[in-house]
Amino acid sequence: MWVAGVDGCRGGWIAALHNLANGEWRFHYAASLAAIADAPQRPKIIAIDMPMGFLEQAEPGGRACEREARRLLKGKTSSVFAVPVRAVLASPTYVHALAANRASSDHGLGLSKQAWHLVPKMCELDALLGSQPFLRKRVFEAHPELAFARLNKGAPVLASKKTEEGRRTRLTLLAEAGFKQAEARWAEHRTAQKLRRADVADDDAYDALAVCVTARRIAEREAIVLPSKPGRDSRDIEMAVRY
Numbered sequence: 418m419w420v421a422g423v424d425g426c427r428g429g430w431i432a433a434l435h436n437l438a439n440g441e442w443r444f445h446y447a448a449s450l451a452a453i454a455d456a457p458q459r460p461k462i463i464a465i466d467m468p469m470g471f472l473e474q475a476e477p478g479g480r481a482c483e484r485e486a487r488r489l490l491k492g493k494t495s496s497v498f499a500v501p502v503r504a505v506l507a508s509p510t511y512v513h514a515l516a517a518n519r520a521s522s523d524h525g526l527g528l529s530k531q532a533w534h535l536v537p538k539m540c541e542l543d544a545l546l547g548s549q550p551f552l553r554k555r556v557f558e559a560h561p562e563l564a565f566a567r568l569n570k571g572a573p574v575l576a577s578k579k580t581e582e583g584r585r586t587r588l589t590l591l592a593e594a595g596f597k598q599a600e601a602r603w604a605e606h607r608t609a610q611k612l613r614r615a616d617v618a619d620d621d622a623y624d625a626l627a628v629c630v631t632a633r634r635i636a637e638r639e640a641i642v643l644p645s646k647p648g649r650d651s652r653d654i655e656m657a658v659r660y
Contacts, residue, residue: 418436418437418438418439418461419434419435419436419437419458419459419460419461420434420435420437420460420461420462420463420464420629420632420633420635420636421433421434421435421445421453421456421458421460421462421463421464421629421632422435422463422464422465422466422559422624422625422626422627422628422629422630422631422632423450423453423463423464423465423466423467423625423628424465424466424561424621424622424624424625424628425466425467425535425538425621426616426617426618426621427615427616427617427618428446428448428612428613428615428616428617429446429447429448429449429616429617430446430447430448430449430450430452430453431444431445431446431617431621431622431625432444432445432446432447432453432456432460432463432625432629433445433596433622433625433626433628433629434456434458434460434629435595435629435632435633436458437633437636437637440595442595442596442629443602443606444602444603444606444622444625445458446606446610446612446617449541450465450541450542450545451545454545454549454552454555454556460555460632461555461636462555462557462632462633462635462636463552463555463556463557463632464557464558464559464628464629464631464632464635464659465542465556465557465558465559465628466558466559466560466561466624466625466628467535467538467539467542467558468500468535468539468542468558469539469542469543469546469556469558469654469655469656470558470648470649470650470654470655470656470657471500471501471502471503471505471506471539471543471650471651471654471656472500472502472503472521472650472656473502473503473504473521473650473651474502474521474522475499475501475502475518475519475521475522475524475526476522476524476526477524477526478499479498479499479500480500480656481643481644481647481648481656482558482643482644482647482656482657482658483497483498483499483500483658485643485644485658486560486563486643486658489563489566489573489643490562490563490566490573491573492573492575493562493566493573493574493575496560496562497560497562498529498531498532499526499528499529499532500532500539501514501517501518501528501532501533501536501539502517502518502521502522503650503651503652504517504518504521505517505518505528505533505536506536506539506540506543508536511528511530511533514528514533514536515527515528515533542556543652543654546652546654547652553653553654553655557631557632557635557640557655557657557659558655558657558658558659559628559631559632559658559659559660560628560658560660561623561624561627561628562574563631563643563658563660564627564628564630564631564660565587565590565627566660567641567660568590568591568593568594568627568630569586569590574586574587574590578620578623578624579620584619584620584623587620587623587627588600588623591623591626591627591630594630596626596629596630599622599623599626600619603619603622603623606622607622631659631660634659634660635659640659640660641659641660642657642658642659643657643658643659643660644657
């Protein structure tokens with residue numbers, strides 16, 4: 418009866434695990450994504466803030482799910498970057514990745530440094546879905562800003578998560594969603610696991626809680642899917658974002 422919300426962080430992956438039967442929840446940090454999927458709780462649904470499913474040819478605005486997400490996140494569109502094409506996953510350097518993305522279509526679209534820095538995490542997720550195809554029925558792409566917007570009655574949380582206002586607003590929304598005292602419980606977990614802020618930022622943990630709400634919605638068949646009729650990539654991986 419466990420579900421998980423997962424966010425990539427500099428040191429690995431941080432998950433928020435929630436038991437739908439009794440309301441219990443906890444944080445779980447792991448260096449690898451496989452260790453999250455194989456956690457003792459065996460979460461039946463994993464919502465992850467990481468792209469899965471890649472275009473072969475770059476399109477303006479990226480995948481359909483990214484374009485639709487930006488329309489919903491007015492004032493926060495920068496939080497949704499265009500995901501690279503699949504060929505970029507094999508690129509050894511940013512220069513090579515940039516060239517591969519531009520060469521993939523007549524649009525000549527480049528690649529942001531933000532997206533490039535996430536390529537190792539994208540590769541890890543893609544490899545896991547390739548080696549364990551059954552996980553494609555358990556793992557779903559999510560986005561914390563969409564999750565927070567839905568908790569906020571459809572309005573994007575415009576204050577940056579790095580600011581005091583943004584942090585407080587997000588913690589309030591999480592408390593209303595059932596994750597009370599998230600700040601204190603995260604501090605306790607960080608101390609117990611001796612996690613450095615350089616490896617896992619506070620907002621990584623809160624983003625994990627946000628997409629854990631999405632995991633709960635998926636399990637309860639209440640999640641919204643962008644686009645409503647998702648496409649699939651060349652490896653038959655769905656290209657969609659849920660919130």
